[in-house]
Amino acid sequence: MLYLDKCWRELQWLFGDEDGPFRRSFDLVRGEVTMTPCGWIPYFGVLDADEVRAVAQNLAEVTAADVDHLLEGHAELYRGDDVDGERRYILEFLGRAQQFLASMTKRRSGLIYMIG
Numbered sequence: 001m002l003y004l005d006k007c008w009r010e011l012q013w014l015f016g017d018e019d020g021p022f023r024r025s026f027d028l029v030r031g032e033v034t035m036t037p038c039g040w041i042p043y044f045g046v047l048d049a050d051e052v053r054a055v056a057q058n059l060a061e062v063t064a065a066d067v068d069h070l071l072e073g074h075a076e077l078y079r080g081d082d083v084d085g086e087r088r089y090i091l092e093f094l095g096r097a098q099q100f101l102a103s104m105t106k107r108r109s110g111l112i113y114m115i116g
Contacts, residue, residue, distance in 0.1 A: 002100040004029070007093035008115040014062065014070050014090065024058035027051060028097060033116035042116030049110045056101035067091055 004011065008029045015026035031043030047055060067090050071083055104111055 002097060002111075002113070004093050004097065004115070007090060010070075010086075010090050011093065011097070014066060014094070023062070024054050025062060025097075027055050028059070028101070028113060029115055031115055040116050042114045044112060044114050047111050047113065049108050052101060052110055053105045053108075056098075056105045059098050059101050062094060062098070064091060067094065 011029045012026065015023045015029065027045075027047060031045055033043055034041040064087075067087055070090075071087060
């Protein structure tokens with residue numbers, strides 16, 4: 001199981017491109033969580049084995065430089081003043097996602113994901 005904590009939002013920002021099309025890796029965190037007065041309703045999605053492979057290939061191309069670019073000049077995207085902490089947080093979960101999708105690709109497996 002891949003657990004992304006609350007980093008799914010940061011990964012959406014990282015994989016989404018304000019200036020063009022979304023990266024294929026966005027499909028791992030695509031969807032909208034519904035906020036309610038009592039918490040949230042998560043979003044569930046499904047990727048078949050071919051989609052997992054395509055997402056994994058794209059995900060492998062995402063680097064620390066991409067995270068730096070995201071955080072550069074976008075203080076509204078992270079919590080607090082700890083840019084280095086936010087960078088480490090995103091990189092930790094990015095690495096987990098890269099490893100997990102690579103292992104799912106080797107197994108030729110699809111997956112169900114949940115954000116929220």
